[in-house]
Amino acid sequence: MTYVEDELNSQPECWTRAAEEAARHTAALPAAGERVAIVGCGTSYFMAQSAAALREDAGLGETDAFAASEFPRGRTYDRVVALTRSGTTTEVLELLTELKGRTRTVALTADPGTPVMTAADDVVVLDFADERSVVQTRFATTALTLLRAHLGLHTGAVVDDARAALAAELPEGLVERTQFTFLGRGWTVGLANEAGLKMREASLSWTEAYPAMEYRHGPISISTAGTATWMFGEEPDGLAEQVRETGAMWVPGELDPLAELVRAQRLAVAVADARGLDPDRPRHLTRSVILAP
Numbered sequence: 001m002t003y004v005e006d007e008l009n010s011q012p013e014c015w016t017r018a019a020e021e022a023a024r025h026t027a028a029l030p031a032a033g034e035r036v037a038i039v040g041c042g043t044s045y046f047m048a049q050s051a052a053a054l055r056e057d058a059g060l061g062e063t064d065a066f067a068a069s070e071f072p073r074g075r076t077y078d079r080v081v082a083l084t085r086s087g088t089t090t091e092v093l094e095l096l097t098e099l100k101g102r103t104r105t106v107a108l109t110a111d112p113g114t115p116v117m118t119a120a121d122d123v124v125v126l127d128f129a130d131e132r133s134v135v136q137t138r139f140a141t142t143a144l145t146l147l148r149a150h151l152g153l154h155t156g157a158v159v160d161d162a163r164a165a166l167a168a169e170l171p172e173g174l175v176e177r178t179q180f181t182f183l184g185r186g187w188t189v190g191l192a193n194e195a196g197l198k199m200r201e202a203s204l205s206w207t208e209a210y211p212a213m214e215y216r217h218g219p220i221s222i223s224t225a226g227t228a229t230w231m232f233g234e235e236p237d238g239l240a241e242q243v244r245e246t247g248a249m250w251v252p253g254e255l256d257p258l259a260e261l262v263r264a265q266r267l268a269v270a271v272a273d274a275r276g277l278d279p280d281r282p283r284h285l286t287r288s289v290i291l292a293p
Contacts (some may be wrong), residue, residue: 002280003133004202008265012162013152013201014129015145022149027108029150032060034078039068041091041289043136043197044083044143049190051081051147057186058151060110065190067133068092074097081147082107085139087114096120108143116198133280134287135201137265141258148258159258165225169249170263175270179227181219182264183239184267188232188257193266195230202279203271212236215243223248230264232257 017200022029030036038053040229046069052065056290066072068082069194077261080103081115084092096105096119107120110130116125129142148154154199180199210219215238223229223246230251231240240250255261272279 002269003131004097004137004265004279004280005269007131007133008137008269009166011262012159012166012283014126014138015223016143017128018142018146019154019159020127020186021153022146022178023096025124025146026150028078028124029147030055030061030063030081034061034064035076035077035080036061037071038063038065038081038083039071039092039095040083041068041089043140043194044085044228046159046190046194046197047083047140047144047145048081049193051144053187053192054148054153055151058153060151071095073098076124077103079104079106081105082116082120083140083143084108084116085110087111087116087138088288088290092116092120100128110139110144113243114199117227124154134281134282134285135198137198137262138237141261144178144258148191152265155231156260158256161255162262165255165259165262166266168263170270171249174228174249174251174267175274177226179222180207180267181215181223181227181229182207182209182213182232183229184209184232184257185212185234185236190224191257191261192230195232195261198268199243199271201282201285202268203226203275204283205268205271211238215239220246230260232260 040048048065052063055063105120106122129139182192182195192209196209199205199207224249228249231253
């Protein structure tokens with residue numbers, strides 16, 4: 001078993017622990033009414049997108065999400081939340097350093113022995129969800145689970161769905177598809193983006209991700225008998241039928257969307273295996289992007 005397989009299989013236990021620990025971190029995490037930005041790079045940026053949409057939709061305050069390198073310096077926030085598994089990503093550390101003394105910051109990280117521990121004002125360490133694989137799975141979803149629990153949006157049913165996602169067979173014929181499109185709505189757009197990234201990293205697949213209602217505005221033109229379109233969350237009326245009419249496979253979102261991401265992680269590993277690739281050694285990637293001064 002690869003590292004990434006072992007790590008993605010441990011997600012139900014990691015989510016349970018994160019939800020149990022959320023209350024301990026209340027003071028560090030955004031309070032209701034605060035204006036908040038959530039930042040990250042790569043996978044962490046996509047988790048930031050989901051977390052921001054969840055918080056704002058819950059009526060807890062204006063919440064934006066940015067790639068750390070694209071943070072708008074002219075805006076003011078009550079608190080900035082940084083997601084960084086490694087605690088060493090250059091763009092995140094530079095932003096936290098710049099905000100020091102001006103904006104309250106909190107970092108969610110997996111490694112307590114890294115520079116982010118002093119770069120941020122507050123730190124939440126999820127070391128039990130750290131990973132050996134370059135390809136992120138459990139840290140990202142555990143960090144999002146912690147934030148969902150902080151928002152009062154996590155239940156045990158989510159963990160049950162994650163276990164179901166690990167136990168069930170993938171849809172027949174899905175692994176053999178040549179292109180994969182992931183769709184989301186609201187907070188699940190970030191999850192769709194992350195599903196596409198996992199497929200590219202682990203299996204070198206051609207993937208795309210869009211807000212579901214945007215799929216008809218051009219992207220559906222690539223749908224054909226060799227492609228698959230996967231929905232995260234509730235599907236727009238008529239879209240499944242329209243996709244099937246192209247000959248493409250439609251994969252409905254049947255579980256909690258975060259558990260659907262676990263299914264997509266499993267697909268990435270399965271496609272990598274079918275293509276003779278090692279998902280623990282993704283091409284051109286390292287665990288952290290550390291740029292020279």
